[in-house]
Amino acid sequence: MKRNEKLTYITCNAIFQVNDYDQARSLLLTIPQSVFKEVSIPALSYYVDAIKHMYSIANADQKYFCNVQLERVMLSLYRDALKRSIDEEESKYEPEETEQILGILSIMAKIYSEQGEIIAENEVREAIILIEDQKAKQAESEQRDLDMANSFVKMANTFKEKGEYSSALEYSMKALSIYEEIRGTEHPDTATIYNQIATIYQAMGKYRKAMEYYEKALTIREKALGTEHPDTAITYNDIATLYQATGDYSKAKVYYEKALAIDEKVLGTDNPSTATTYNNIATVYQDMCNYAESLKYYEKALTIKEKVLGTDNPSTATTYNNMASVYKAKGEYDKAINYYEKALAVREKALGTEHLSTATTYNNIAGVYKATGEYNKAKEYYEKALAIREKALGTDHPDTATTYNNIASIYKEVCEYDKAMEYYEKALDIVEKTLGAEHYYIAATYNNMAGVYKAMGEYEKAMEYYKKSLDIKLKALGEEHTLTANTYQNIAFVYEAIGDYDKALEYAHKAREINEKAFGEDNSKTKGVYTLLSDLYAAKEDHERSHEYAVKAGLDDE
Template sequence: MASALHWIPDSLYNYSIAAVVSSYSSYQKDIRTFHGHLLFDILYKIYKEGFLLQLGYEFKSLEIFHKLLKVRSKRGLLHNCFQALMDYRRRTAAELAQAYREHCATAQNQPSSRKDNIKFGLQLGGFLMDAGWFSESRVVFSSCLELCKQDDCWTITLECYVRLLRVTTLYCDFKSGKETFHEALRGIKEIQRLNVPVNLASIYGEFSAFFFGQSNFDEAHNWSLQALKALNSSLDPVEIINVLRQASKACVLKRQFKKAGVLIKQAMLLVRRTYGNRGLLMANTLSDYGFYLLNIDSISHSVRVYQTALDLHASFFGGKNLHVALAHGDLAYASYVHEYTSGRFKDARDHTDKALSIMSHLLEEDHFLLTAAKRVKALILEEIAIDTHDKETAEDLLREAEELHTSALSLTRKSFGELNIQTAKHYGNLGRLYQSMNRFEEARAMHLRAIEIKEAILGPQDYEVALSVGHLASLYNYDMKLYEEAEALYLRSIEIGITLYGEGYSGLEYDYRGLMRVYDRLGDTASLSRVHAILHTWKILRDQTVELENETSPLTLDVEPIPPEMIAWNLCLM
């Protein structure tokens, strides 16, 4: 009887919703007066029926969208509706942002409603940012900031600056972000001067993300440590999770892998316990977990995690969305690394093509967000060209790869200048490509420039340096017959690899095989035999690692929760 009583009202409710939607034109004015949950259910039914023109008309109303944003329990469904509208006409986000901007212009002379308008602006800008519409979100946060300045309240003004910094970072607008960063610093000093209590954890976390996006490893790491020290249990779990995620990525860049693992697993655990496994926050956290796994050489696990993150992002946003494009890009590179030995790059190429297709649809052609996908596609095309027996096809593929690499290099230099790790990576990629194109002197110049920049920024013992050193060794070994120089470079690359990752590191295989060829050409049979034995031991270790990865799931987290106040202290003990 209990189940029947539960079922009858549910059916009546759904029937009533359907009846209202079927006579939408008659009830339209009344519908707008409904409370948030009822209004949402009616509009969601309109979406499910495919009436996108009518839905778009309702969604562009600030009043209606304000009500919908209050229905937090159905935020994922709201993302579904919103993305469908953006796929349909691509104006809804811009209309909302412009409507809010105009509303703010009139609200400046209404002090009584200013705080409510600011609160709504933070909610609207946050939703658009979460939905991947960064440019429109920036308009909302900028307008919200102007309202904040009218009240001379530094606490809420600082929050606006931080939100604006976050969206400019996500959109890779680092020039505007620099100004916002300095304004936020000024806000912190003013708040501290006034002795106004404010928790700086999430603010310092955004500072770290800002520098992380520019590959400024030291600043990203320093700000992340400050964020961790400011954590406490009274914070919103979302803020704690975001700080943990960002600090983990910063530790990865500094090759502090043990610390990075603790941080990202604590973030995963907190997301799972607080919000479950299916939310947007889980999707974003999984992307960062995949980044960690890829960088600790757990490649197959990384691919599986990135795939799960992509599936979740796609379930919220469908296809033509920047978050989905970025998830495809992450999975493309992990798949490329995973498939490198086999030479079968179908999955990697499919994902990078999807990433570029979506981005090209949503971004201007010289946007910095395109660089990573262009780089991965160029790497894949180069490998396909090497294995292609048709000379004309191979040359076409290599030319396309060169265009992609040079475009990525140009965009990166424009954004960050010459002395940047991303710039160095693109020089190194061109060096590998020119080697494949038999342009050996150009290849050497590119590799030497990459090494010079990386050593200047990271020092001589970093993974990135080892990568470029190994590529230069390959050029000397296989194409320029500079065997003694190649030997020294291989040994240096191997030493760094073992120091950072241990004797089972996957990248050692190419250095060992290269070194064996060097000793073969030099006629050094004793050294050749010694390296052959080392390679045999490496293969045993690698097989054990792969077998262990195949037997375990990366999503099984064998960790205990650490109170936020204790995380920084725990890291100090490592």
């Protein structure tokens, strides 16, 4: 606050305390003249309130002085409003300032009307009309800009669906600059744009940037809407997905449970949004290989969806699909196929045979047939998925690349290594082009290509690609992610194959430490590492350590 403005407040406060007109007039005359030049709206508002008080204690002659002072205020505001209306370089009034000015002028018009000062009253009302007109024009201009911003948001969503994340980000940032200017940086609408930008960064594998924007959105929503608003729950959910992607399952669960508490309280336990959060919690337990808890939450979600949406709704089909994936992970392939076929029947009927969700189900059914060694059937369903994705998304989309990866894995299983590499290279070309050289998908493709070289006995090439994969995972996911552990384990297998057991043990123990921390000792993934360690110690003829890990793996009795 400027010194002169501060003096205005102090003086006006003093005027409010006196009931002697001459004393009040003397105080008013000490107010710095700069208050009329600088046009501090709050200070002028206080000044008018002081004059209003003086009217209440003035006689007819004394009120003339008050009228002169009001004239100065009116002229000051009028000149300032006129300047702002014609000078494009001059900043416009903030909405709060505009309302304060209109309040000041309304008080002045009322006072002049009561005093019979018709000319002065008309001048004030002209100022009101001028500012109201400016307010309307500004609102119209702002709405045009917001409409443009919303068009940018729609374009961003389109680019995101196509996997063109750089373009999606570009248009989201354009929308953000408009919203920040018009709505400000603490408005819930701006938070929505921050949240969208975060999801794009997450899709690009830029997890730190994603978290930065999620936290911006969360700060606004918690402050403006409260910690129990459904929009706040959306950001909790999104932050949970980010922690889940980075392998921090405990934090993911904390944020999903925050979202669930809001959904259950605000929306109820039978709402589809609550079902979605149950579904999300189930995915965390599934990632942690806690299949019993995972199925429990999927069944909660399914009960709601079947009751509220019906058994023929695509959202219900999603839960059938998810439950099938748990049964597949448990090796219960008949149940997995049963639930995938339920999902497929709903999606083909509700969405059609060329919808991307239908393609996802074809892809998943193929995965079961691959697990059961029915490679021809697996390839048939992968190719169905590929046909849809190429048609709907094009040949340069990351989801299309995923299907190329899957088809390559079938060729690897049937030992057609050249065909496998052909499809892996197709996938690699797409993800390098669309996602950049350091995205997790590229690491996954390097990992798969390494697997082909290993199967061919080209251990040097296998090691080269596993280490390329590891470098990206360490940057993108960190040293303690379970997917990083997978690559440590794969590198250990290569060292085992070439007889370098010490190096193999080094990498196997790295994998063990991560899996024990993430999953615990009584987990199939951890036990897989124990089996590898048992074999490695046996190869080194360290039978005591070999037996120790065989017991942990469940291969030997204690």
